Ligand SMILES: [Zn+2]
């Protein structure tokens with residue numbers, strides 16, 4: 001079982017999940033636990049000979065009932081691939097899987113916040129290369145979404161809607177848009193090539209999106225990820241973070257958007273969160289968001 005402790009100085013929870021030390025670490029190609037279980041082959045986590053998208057409970061959960069949840073979402077039964085390389089229909093189907101998990105986990109008494117995310121690349125600490133993401137059901141409201149809700153209060157309206165107005169008025173940091181989503185490098189991005197994909201209309205979560213919006217969200221996400229891979233002509237490591245309304249209590253504020261934090265500042269140079277970032281909490285970046293946006297626009301064109 002994991003244990004939660006409250007760090008008084010930081011005002012935040014820390015989760016201890018000791019058993020996770022034993023989890024599978026970069027298995028060789030023939031022993032991938034997220035592969036289908038092929039006839040005559042070794043049993044994997046997934047007892048199916050083939051599949052499209054599979055969700056299961058994380059065997060090494062950071063959170064579990066009755067105090068939260070941790071799930072794994074496998075995007076495809078093909079080991080060598082990525083979110084960006086999925087067929088369009090599969091990426092669209094993934095949005096419906098996310099929506100379903102948000103609904104089901106969000107309905108649980110012990111889940112205050114449903115967090116869908118993907119870690120990609122060894123630079124991020126990925127232990128399995130098979131294309132997959134994760135979902136945590138936090139038994140409390142974590143600090144980052146809490147900060148966004150606090151911004152809503154401070155600004156007297158939806159901070160995401162206000163941010164998009166600002167980006168639109170300026171224009172230099174917008175890198176992509178379709179009928180449903182706007183993709184931009186935030187005015188004060190922390191990571192060199194950070195980008196956000198936000199629903200243009202105010203939608204608190206995947207649950208309140210129209211089917212066409214879900215489809216166009218998947219198009220926007222894939223467009224960005226393909227652009228990332230084209231930027232330095234290599235698979236771009238990133239953290240993908242889906243932010244939506246909390247599901248605990250009666251608060252339903254929030255605005256669906258997906259944030260990407262790639263840790264590279266050049267093809268072979270990592271941006272480490274170091275002294276200033278960790279000890280003082282202030283990011284120091286050497287790429288201006290306007291320049292990052294221009295480079296990403298060009299990379300997206302190259303990728304399409
Ligand atoms: Zn695999």
Ligand SMILES: [Zn+2]
Pocket residue numbers: 158159160161162201202203254255
């Ligand atoms: Zn909004």
Ligand SMILES: [Zn+2]
Pocket residue numbers: 148243257259
């Ligand atoms: Zn956010």
